[in-house]
Amino acid sequence: MEAKYLFVGLTLALTFGFVLTLNSSSAQDIMAHWSERRCDFDVLMTAFMYKPAEDTRSASDFATENFKFCIGSKSNNYLQTIFGVMFEALRKQFAASDIMNEVFGVLRTQLNSIYAPFAGLMGRFWVKFRQIGGLASRIFQHLYMSMKKAAATALASLFIALSLQAAFMNTIDLLIKVIMIVLYILMALVVVFFLPILPFLVIVLITVAGIEKSMPGSTGPMGSVFCFHKNTNVIMKNGIERISSIEPGDILEGGNIVQGVVEVPGEVLYSLDNILVSGYHSVHYEGKVIYVKDHPRSFITDKKEQTLWTLITSKREISVMGSNGPLKFLDWDEIPDTLEANKAWDFTVNEMLNGNNAINLSMLPTSPPCIDPSARVRTHQGGLIPISYIRIGTWIHDELGWTKVTGVCVRTVENTLLIDGTHITDGNWILSPSGSREWKHPTGIYIRKPLTGYQLITESGSFKIYLASNKELIVRDFTEVGSTQILESDFRVENLIKAMNKKDADKEEDEAVNVSRWNDPTSNCSTPGFS
Numbered sequence: 001m002e003a004k005y006l007f008v009g010l011t012l013a014l015t016f017g018f019v020l021t022l023n024s025s026s027a028q029d030i031m032a033h034w035s036e037r038r039c040d041f042d043v044l045m046t047a048f049m050y051k052p053a054e055d056t057r058s059a060s061d062f063a064t065e066n067f068k069f070c071i072g073s074k075s076n077n078y079l080q081t082i083f084g085v086m087f088e089a090l091r092k093q094f095a096a097s098d099i100m101n102e103v104f105g106v107l108r109t110q111l112n113s114i115y116a117p118f119a120g121l122m123g124r125f126w127v128k129f130r131q132i133g134g135l136a137s138r139i140f141q142h143l144y145m146s147m148k149k150a151a152a153t154a155l156a157s158l159f160i161a162l163s164l165q166a167a168f169m170n171t172i173d174l175l176i177k178v179i180m181i182v183l184y185i186l187m188a189l190v191v192v193f194f195l196p197i198l199p200f201l202v203i204v205l206i207t208v209a210g211i212e213k214s215m216p217g218s219t220g221p222m223g224s225v226f227c228f229h230k231n232t233n234v235i236m237k238n239g240i241e242r243i244s245s246i247e248p249g250d251i252l253e254g255g256n257i258v259q260g261v262v263e264v265p266g267e268v269l270y271s272l273d274n275i276l277v278s279g280y281h282s283v284h285y286e287g288k289v290i291y292v293k294d295h296p297r298s299f300i301t302d303k304k305e306q307t308l309w310t311l312i313t314s315k316r317e318i319s320v321m322g323s324n325g326p327l328k329f330l331d332w333d334e335i336p337d338t339l340e341a342n343k344a345w346d347f348t349v350n351e352m353l354n355g356n357n358a359i360n361l362s363m364l365p366t367s368p369p370c371i372d373p374s375a376r377v378r379t380h381q382g383g384l385i386p387i388s389y390i391r392i393g394t395w396i397h398d399e400l401g402w403t404k405v406t407g408v409c410v411r412t413v414e415n416t417l418l419i420d421g422t423h424i425t426d427g428n429w430i431l432s433p434s435g436s437r438e439w440k441h442p443t444g445i446y447i448r449k450p451l452t453g454y455q456l457i458t459e460s461g462s463f464k465i466y467l468a469s470n471k472e473l474i475v476r477d478f479t480e481v482g483s484t485q486i487l488e489s490d491f492r493v494e495n496l497i498k499a500m501n502k503k504d505a506d507k508e509e510d511e512a513v514n515v516s517r518w519n520d521p522t523s524n525c526s527t528p529g530f531s
Helices: 003-025 027-032 041-045 059-094 098-132 136-214 339-357 483-519
Strands: 233-236 239-242 258-265 268-272 275-278 282-285 288-291 298-304 307-313 317-322 325-330 376-379 383-386 395-397 402-419 422-424 445-458 462-466 472-476
Touching (some): 041 059, 059 136, 339 483, 395 462, 422 445, 445 462
Antiparallel strands (some): 258 307, 268 275, 268 298, 282 288, 282 325, 376 462, 395 402, 402 445, 462 472
């Protein structure tokens, strides 16, 4: 035997003997702190010396189990540390992309699938260990080779992830280029097809402007809120009062009685003599009635209130104090409170609601739309509550689902109908429950008693109410025709009143001609009763 091998053998023997000597001197301390020191190198190599007397296993089995525990725990900690650092590095590298997170998921799945065979390999390793016993060097060699395979697999997975990232970026770049090419083609098509029709667009714009001039508001947005800023100074019978403080029954200048107070959502306001008012509100000017936006002293502002106010009065007008003196505006209804105007309005609403199936109206309503304060409305989150509690912005139930309340009207009426224990005026429009789906005025027992009730303005133009008997009715809102159709309905009513007046004038003229012919002795007509 060579001297160097002999020297190595003696060194190992002496070292092993020294360890045995140290362990024997501290055996009691080690056994007392077995859970903390069982994996120390010197204890691991001499574990058979520390087998408790009550342990039924052999010293060899005890040392084997301890070795298995220490190697397993160290290996697991090592693997968790290595893979934890690797996963953290990969997560930070690809955290900027959702798709890379999916790649991480795939990587984690692959690494788990790698670790599972590795754990199986370790299990077989322990079986081999129990069979072979002291061949520890071979076990360490297998473990080292397995770690190299795992590292190689992880590195390969990393390169796969980088390749996927590059492929993803190249795909995005290709999509961008394709989209740009499509946009260029569309721009070219727009230029090719738009230039020939440019003269026709000018004609269309001129036509739309003419329609807007003859039927204002019919081609634009809502533009139909005829309301004032809450601080507008209204001229009362005995002084000045802000419009937001006025209530039904108050008396304005000249004995003009407030029949209703309307609260609606805000819009961009015009300033006319420091009076903030909507542009489509009508005002008297030099003997004519014009829109505020067309008044020479008005100008648009950048002010927009969340809530605006207007009134319904007995004389259909509102006197307001401006910086240059009083101005007289029309109220919400704007059409005169006459029999002809009421007929024209009811006919127009009937035609707009029922279309070609318009019903024949036998008599005019005696009161405008108004509902008992106790009538209930179903809200989106509050359930059934009285209509008097509803405010602008509340979502309530209508025929097709939910609709938003955009306005509230409070008014006093003289006549109501009593339907299933709830007061409602005959001026409301109720959807017929039959298959015809016609909007009709309600019928019932007339009650001649003043009632201060409510009506709502909604985005859909209708809503549901529940009577005292829990009967459900679908009613039109305060505008009757819908908030987007107010200007068009007023235009129709004005034309209808003009036609009715012209027809009456022609009739009177014909009657006058007939009378003159009967009294003319040169005519061929004879007086009735004479031959």
